[in-house]
Structure formats: structure tokens, C-alpha cells
Amino acid sequence: MKRATIKDVAEAAGVSRAAVSKVLRNAYGLSDDMRTRVEAAMTALNYRPQTAARGLRGRTYTLGVVLPDMRNPFFPDIIDGVISTLRSSSYEPLIGFRPTAEATEKHAIDTMLDHKIDGFLMVAPRLEESYLTTVATSVPTVMIGRHDRDCGYDTVNNDxxxxxxxxxxxxxxxxxxxxxxxxxxxxxxxxxxxxxxxxxxxxxxxxxxxxxxxxxxxxxxxxxxxxxxxxxxxxxxxxxxxxxxxxxxxxxxxxxxxxxxxxxxxxxxxxxxxxxxxxxxxxxxxxxxxxxxxxSGHRLGSEAMKLLIERIEGRREERHFVLPPRLDVKGSTGPAPAPG
Structure with missing residues (x-):
């Protein structure tokens, strides 16, 4: 089956190819009606932008999400927040993690850089701040679980x-x-x-x-x-x-x-x-x-994605978002036992 092109989408939606491109970039100034028509045409035609072609135009619309490991039951909450926010955009997450306990996240980061991702979300990376700053100078970056300041990247954390x-x-x-x-x-x-x-x-x-x-x-x-x-x-x-x-x-x-x-x-x-x-x-x-x-892992992931897209769209100043914690009292705590 022939793969649908941007021209096919434009013809099906009754708009110009430039309008389709704006929808793909999630650009401002589009009417809801035009966006709906283009998205409906893309769904009907099973249209997927080609990553390589998008990279040649300057963006791949992929975002790297780097996790320390896959076992922590908290990380799916963060990923849920990431996905819920990206659902209204043209970006797709590419998830990587530290391969062994002794390794660092550098391998995953380098692999994603080779794929020309548009931005990074890193969760508690065990890496030097100087290295992370270097990465952030070339690719927009947001951190969760790091409280760094004056580092060239944004942070989203709990207090x-x-x-x-x-x-x-x-x-x-x-x-x-x-x-x-x-x-x-x-x-x-x-x-x-x-x-x-x-x-x-x-x-x-x-x-x-x-x-x-x-x-x-x-x-x-x-x-x-x-x-x-x-x-x-x-x-x-x-x-x-x-x-x-x-x-x-x-x-x-x-x-x-x-x-x-x-x-x-x-x-x-x-x-x-x-x-x-x-x-x-x-x-x-x-x-x-x-x-x-x-x-609030879901909100951490969501706020991080919002900041990352702002960075990709051109914001340069650092932003550091801190969420207030809340204690959820359940059955594992009770009065101190009597001495003896």
C-alpha cells in the first residue's frame, strides 16, 4: 500500500500543504475547524510523518524520555502525564533507560541524540551537572528529580x-x-x-x-x-x-x-x-x-512536557517548577508501641 503523503492529507482535508504543516508543528493561529479537518484526514489516511524527512526540515517531533530504570512503580505515573500532554501535540515520546545498575544514562542519551530528537526529559539522571549542561546547550532539556539552578535546563520537582x-x-x-x-x-x-x-x-x-x-x-x-x-x-x-x-x-x-x-x-x-x-x-x-x-507523578510529567515544548518553541530563560507535597495517610502508620 502506498504511504500517504502530506499532499494526500491536504487534498483530503481541502486545505493547503502549508496548513497541514502548521498542524504537524502545532503552530498558533489555526482555527479549530481546520485543525479538526486535517487531523481527521490524517487518521483516515493513516498518515505518519517520516522521521528522516522531518529531521531534514529541522524537527523530528520526537522527544527523549530518559529513566533511571524500569522497576520503580512511580515512573508510570510520570509517563502517563507525559503522554496525556503530548496527546494534543504532534510530538511522540521515545523512552530509554539506564541499561545496568553500574552504568549511567549516557548511552541512552547518545542514542537519542543520534536520532535527532527535539528535546529531552530526564528523570533523576545520575550524571554530572556539567555534562547535562552541555547536552542542554544543544537540545532543549527538562529535569525531574534534580534541583539544579543556573544550569541551562528547566526543572520540575516536588518540594x-x-x-x-x-x-x-x-x-x-x-x-x-x-x-x-x-x-x-x-x-x-x-x-x-x-x-x-x-x-x-x-x-x-x-x-x-x-x-x-x-x-x-x-x-x-x-x-x-x-x-x-x-x-x-x-x-x-x-x-x-x-x-x-x-x-x-x-x-x-x-x-x-x-x-x-x-x-x-x-x-x-x-x-x-x-x-x-x-x-x-x-x-x-x-x-x-x-x-x-x-x-503527583502525573502532574510532574505533564508540567515537564509543557516546559519542554516551550523550550523547543524558543523560550531561553530557565524555569523551575516546584509542586507542594501531600501526605496520604493509610494503614502502615499507627501509634508508637509501648516501651519494653
């Missing part, structure tokens, strides 16, 4: 320090004093990564409530295999003075901790309260019912 304080203050209100933080070792995270700021918020809240001497930090990693976090969880739960509550830097880490608590015969929340961060969809499952800080 991670405030979210951590919400979590700790909720536990303190339930009578907990021995509250541990299960985070990520510095070598696994960028200096301005979300986990770094969540640790700051944890320390701030503990200190503000006179609990500085009870600060207890445990660090997971991306480098020592998928079972290392299980070993860290076991250390937390079998120490001589076990904490009565643990604030975990992600829901995924919280699930690991809860599974280890179950293996050790600990009851949640009677023996141990657990709070995660992300409020991923899995957190709402009745068998988990994880209290978690909601950072």
Missing part, C-alpha cells in the same frame, strides 16, 4: 524537603521518637537529587522537635545488586534498638522494608510504622496500604 518534614512530623504526632531514614548512599545520587533533599528535610524535622540525638540514617545503593536493600532493611529491623518507625525515600524501598518486616514476624503498624515517598498506585493496594508522600 522534597517539605515532603520529608510532613512524613517525620506525622510520625512524631503518633508518639514515635526512634525514627530512622532509609535513603540512598551519596555515590548513587547526584548532589541535588531528591533523596539528598529528603534527607535534609528528615534531619530538619528531627532537630526541630528535639530529636537530633535520635537521627539514624541507613543507605541503600544502585551498585551492589538488587538484594542489597533487603540486607539494609534486615540491619534496620534486627539492630539492638530497633526504630519504631522508618521513613523511606521511595515507595519501592518501603515495600522492601515491609517485606523484610513480614519475614521477621513484625506487624505493621503495631510493631513498626512505615512511610514511603511517591504515593505510587501500588501503595493503595489493601495488602500494602502504605502511608506515603504524594508528589
Amino acid at each position: 522534597d524537603r517539605a515532603g520529608a518534614r510532613l512524613a517525620v512530623e506525622h510520625l512524631i504526632s503518633l508518639g514515635h521518637r526512634d525514627i530512622a531514614y532509609f535513603g540512598l548512599e551519596p555515590g548513587s545520587a547526584a548532589p541535588n537529587n531528591s533523596t539528598t533533599l529528603r534527607l535534609v528535610g528528615y534531619r530538619e524535622a528531627m532537630t526541630a522537635h528535639g530529636l537530633a540525638d535520635s537521627i539514624s540514617v541507613f543507605e541503600g545503593t544502585h551498585f551492589r545488586g538488587e538484594h542489597y536493600d533487603e540486607e539494609v532493611a534486615r540491619r534496620i529491623l534486627t539492630r539492638e534498638r530497633r526504630p519504631t518507625a522508618v521513613f523511606c525515600w521511595t515507595d519501592l524501598v518501603a515495600f522492601t522494608l515491609m517485606a523484610e518486616a513480614l519475614r521477621l514476624g513484625l506487624r505493621i503498624p503495631e510493631d513498626l510504622s512505615v512511610i514511603g515517598y511517591d504515593n505510587s498506585r501500588l501503595a493503595a493496594l489493601p495488602q500494602l496500604s502504605l502511608t506515603s508522600v504524594d508528589q
